[in-house]
Amino acid sequence: MATRVITGAGSGIGAAVAHRLHARGEELLLLARDAGRAEELAAEYPGARTLVGDLAEPEKLAEAISRQGLPERADSLVHSAGVVELGSVGDLSTATWRRQLDVNLVAPAELTRLLLPSLRAARGQVVFINSGAGLSASPEWGGYAASKHGLKALADSLRAEERAAGVRVTTVYPGRTRTSMQAEVHRQEGKEYDPARWMAPDSVATAVLTALDLPRDAEIHDVTVRPGT
Template sequence: MTTAQQLLEITDHLKALTVTNRQVVVVTGATGGIGRALVEELADDYAIVAQGRDAAKLAELNRLGDEIYPVRCDLADTSTFAETFGLLPKVDALLHCAAIAPRYAFDDATAAIWSEVMHLNVTVPAELTRTLLPQLRESAGTVVFLGSGASRTTSPNNVVYAASKHALQALADGIRMRTKTQRIRVATVAPGHVDTPMIEWDDNYPLTLPAPLIEPSTVARSIRHVIEAPEDTQITEVWVRPRTEI
């Protein structure tokens, strides 16, 4: 259920976004590594609706720019989307950065784990995109899904996450084909291992990481390149690989 505080925040955003002369970008997972890097990258030039769950980390984002509008909510509850994001007066770009990445081999993963990962990594971005489709149609906007090197490959010890990113790739391609006559641009930006807390796994599986890891700011710059592509083109896939392949 949407809380009174969330509704108050959205009401304030509605007033501000109605009069802004900037393009409006929605960033999910805005307090995470890549999400925060995106806010930092775009803050000087865009009005940013920044979603996150941690109130303190969201408050810190306000120091990055004058037109950052935090929305504190749990994306797992898709029933709130119409009452929050769906009320936004305009959306020029929707950047899906929120995800979870627990490592599991298939025989260690329960049905509950599969359901949680697929829901947060696939169903949530699908439903949020559907909710914001009217605004994206109006602006002929851009949707970016944050994929992964796991979008096209897998490993025996990370099959649940890889399956979710395979599905996300299919979702992005399907949305792009479905909306092509509406001039909505849809892209997948798929980095390798990025230096964020997401890869600090606490499990007993073997792990080999490239050196150096990709910086979150590098991925943010790649996403900016996608949403600022010239009007006569669309960038549908960007694969951001570490300098050292493993």
């Protein structure tokens, strides 16, 4: 049975991935920001294990996780958690920059570092749920796009570094998806949110599972998923 570590399993794309893997009977290890959230995830995914660690404080992840223990083997690590705060470069505060960089970039780097021994032992796979903003930056999206461009660089470097250890690395770049984050983005943009216009999280989850299930003689580096017409 494969062991799958997932962040952001409480909603959106992360939840869609977690539900699909849980339905297949795979062992889930879900990161929660606090004990209350961990209880909610344990109830939603019976049999899953939880780890408590706040991605907004990446410098504390190593100590928090060392007290709870990591699996000896991890077949995959799916980074799905993230935050977005729009605003012009002229208006974004230092705190806003740091919050997005910490959650979207520094925390995934640190969590990957902590799990690398387990991933190497299983010849596992790291999947980064990035964004179209990880490939291009629009007005008002500078802070978020910077964090996602950095996430692309992290994935590309990691892939080259860990190839000899048999660790695969995939980045998924979704377009706008029907999630609570997308509703929040529309609120920040001052636009009406019509979820019917956008992709279902399960559609992106299908791309993730395709990458995870690919035979070992191949590897998906990057995949872009966009809403259909």
